Amino acid sequence: MTTLDDLPLRDDLVGKTPYGAPQKHVPVALNVNENTHPVPEAVAHDIVARVAAAILTVNRYPDREFTGLRESLADYLGHGLTRDNLWAANGSNEVLQQVLQAFGGPGRSVLGFAPTYSMYSLLADGTGTDWIAGERDADYVLSPETAVAAVRRARPNIVILCSPNNPTGTPLSLETIEAVYDATRYEGSAGIVVVDEAYAEFAPIGTPSALSLLDGRPRLIVSRTMSKAFAFAGARVGYLAADPAVTDALRLVRLPYHLSALTQAAAVAALAHSDEMLAMVDDIRGQRDRIVRELTTLGYTAHRSWSNFVLFGGVDDPHAMFEALLERGILIRDIGIPGHLRVTAGTEAETTAFLEAVASLRASGSAAAE
Known part of the structure; x- marks a missing residue:
């Protein structure tokens, strides 16, 4: 039986293991x-109706710019965001993969703070980006001082901050995010900072989001997902908010028509019922x-x-x-x-x-x- 050892696998993938x-x-x-x-029954019926309507035109390619979905996401997030600030893909993992494809790659590095989401290093492997694991403080906290020291040592092209952190659940302060962003201005270059807010809706009510930091920070990206709070894991919808220049960069690496018409219809329907979905x-x-x-x-x-x-x-x-x-x-x-x-x-x-x-x-x- 053929094994991986018999195939001409990329050298940097030899010995790696997949998400498990x-x-x-x-x-x-x-x-x-x-x-x-489960998704509330009344909401499920509306989602099914909108998906059924989308099937009537499924012989045609979907809206490549998923305009309606980006508008719905902007309305949901608020913070003065418009569709030009929004991007979406098949789960936040694909969103992060596209970020690494655009801003990482061979000869570039991404810094995260272990223990953290295991997919970060796997996405780095898949895009040929060097993964650098920084350390945390006691009780898995990440202070501005610790984070900035790691950035200054590594000078990464990308920093990923998980807020709250997976797998520890630890909150991340806006002060740490601001400090990391400022520290990624290097002599002659600057780095991208990604804040992964996959679990943001579960924070205490009134907790400020990194979305509040986007204005005036064109290298800051805030990633979210509909998998968790929206109970939409099986639909595979992730998204990010950032400066419009970032979404232009992602257009360079995304596959054509990467979000199906059915996915777009289901997500727009779910967002139309955000109050019920988040109840x-x-x-x-x-x-x-x-x-x-x-x-x-x-x-x-x-x-x-x-x-x-x-x-x-x-x-x-x-x-x-x-x-x-x-x-x-x-x-x-x-x-x-x-x-x-x-x-x-x-x-x-x-x-x-x-x-x-x-x-x-x-x-x-x-x-x-x-």
Whole structure:
């Protein structure tokens, strides 16, 4: 049987492994930070109707500029943004890939701060961009001082800041973003700064977004997704806001007609019902905070989170606990941080199932829960 070793793979991809979140059919799947609440039925009917209308003209290519979607996204985000500031693609991973294609590549580098979203380094690999992992402060915080010091050492072409951070849920201050942006002005050149706000809607109400920093910062990009708060993971819609010059740069690397007419129709319909689609966010925040409280009571170290998941430590054998929960039909995530696991905040019933299983393991004295 042919293997990768038998193929003329690019030298810089030899030995690499693909994204590998487990895909298992279980009653309670809390491992990939999906919004486990279903789309409201009335909204679903409207989405279906708009997609059905789009099918009537699917013999033609879609709007290459996805104008209606960009206008809907601008209306949703506010902050004085217009469609010229917006860009979208098939999930925020493709958005970030296009950013790396435009501003990274061979001989260029991207700086992130580990532990962080595992796809950043994979996207760097795929675009031939050198990945540089900076360090964080205690409790996974990223201070302006620590971030700026890393930028000055590495002088990267791109900096990616995850806000809040995945997989830790840690908030990121606007002061850190501003400091990093200022630090990326090098002698004779300057770098792009990407703030990945995939989980922004789960932050406390009133939390300022990096969107507020866009004016006057043409090298700043704010990336978002509809996968999480909008419960639209299966639709694959990610987007960014930036200076119009950035969207012009992305047109140089995007594939023609990269967003299907059906995707555009579904996303515009969902955005038209943003209030209903986001109504579940408060419940998710409540379940997240419940997980933090109850895991802390059980003796674990549940880290502060502004996302829809919780990273918790104090687990002597993460693999054993992962397997013990899986045997009970509950799938969470081992993200490779020693002594830690991560769990998505699900519905009340899903969260209860997870917490009761952990408590049961703890009470039984199972090694998996120690």
